Amino acid sequence: MTVSDFRPVSESDEPPPFYRAVGGEVDVFRAAARRGSPILLKGPTGCGKTRFVEAMAYELGRELITVAGHEDMTSADLVGRFLLKGGETVWVDGPLTRAVREGAICYLDEIVEARQDTTVVIHPLADHRRELPIDRLGTTLAAAPGFQLVISYNPGYQSILKNLKESTRQRFVAISLDFPAPAVETEVVAREAGIDAATAESLVVLGNAIRNLDGSALNEVASTRMLILAGGLVAEGLPLRAAVQAAVVEVLSDDPEVVRGLGELVDAVLPRQ
Known part of the structure; x- marks a missing residue:
């Protein structure tokens, strides 16, 4: 993915989400996006993490797929599952799989709230492989150009039992956000x-x-x-x-x-x- 893959803001018909940069976070996000590097956003609840991602997705011309983490969320909720439709069993992509196929930004908000198997499934997407194994289909899906993984969590809120593993953290470029001046x-x-x-x-x-x-x-x-x-x-x-x-x-x-x-x-x- 190169800079030429980005759509100028002026080509969009919708007004950009308002975000006021407070440091170098925009430059870091842009650089990571050009490389396709995954991003970890750290910061307190309500400090603007989600709005920041929305603004960057708009600027970069990427579809944004947002998933809110919760304690009952499993890897199947992200990847997809077989469902009965009209008497037939059909595969339905989860939001992460959709983002991988379409080259979208997938934002996993408060990822550590989810079960541990949910974190493991993102590992091959967050390193040089950039691929998503879909075990239930017996296939591995390569990320389309433009795909980017962004996750967030609140270090001050999560307990020691709900923290990101080092094996996960080291795959990401980290950006710390806080309440602005x-x-x-x-x-x-x-x-x-x-x-x-x-x-x-x-x-x-x-x-x-x-x-x-x-x-x-x-x-x-x-x-x-x-x-x-x-x-x-x-x-x-x-x-x-x-x-x-x-x-x-x-x-x-x-x-x-x-x-x-x-x-x-x-x-x-x-x-x-």
Whole structure:
């Protein structure tokens, strides 16, 4: 695959997904795409990993097939299976097989949530072989030009029992993403939620206050995604405090004491209405 394989953005009829680069991640992705190298995205929930992949797929002119990892997902869910249709048994490609055949980008989100056999099946696709064994068909499928594998996970969230094996990690080019700097995050929240910069800035200040809590009992922190959701409620006419309560505070915890503590933090940080 060469640079000439990429379609210019201007040839697409759809507007590009909005993504604000915060470092060298775009350059790394472009270089890896030219080589067909698989990419591992690391970063907290809601920091923009999925949007980043969407934006790069658009720029590179690649179809994007996204699969959300979960604990019940098996290799058959990715590769495919035989199904009964009209009284006949027919083979139906899974999303990974479709991407391999069509030369698409296959994005496996939170891959470590899936069963271990799911990770093993991607190994021959993620090294020099670039092929997918389909045991049930007794065949091996070579990846079409343009195919690229992208996986993601949240290192801070996964337990030690759910981590990527070294044999898997070493096949990938890794890109670390994090929440953007306040000025950039304010721009993103304002644009995505459709609110003014001052309101977006207040949400970002709150988000960073929650992220910097000492000894927090929270499993997750306030993500950029959460701040955009809160901003969207404000854009629909909801007061800022009520929007934050619904989209941030109540989402982060079910513990009444934690919710109360977050509410006090919100009262201290947000401007009085």
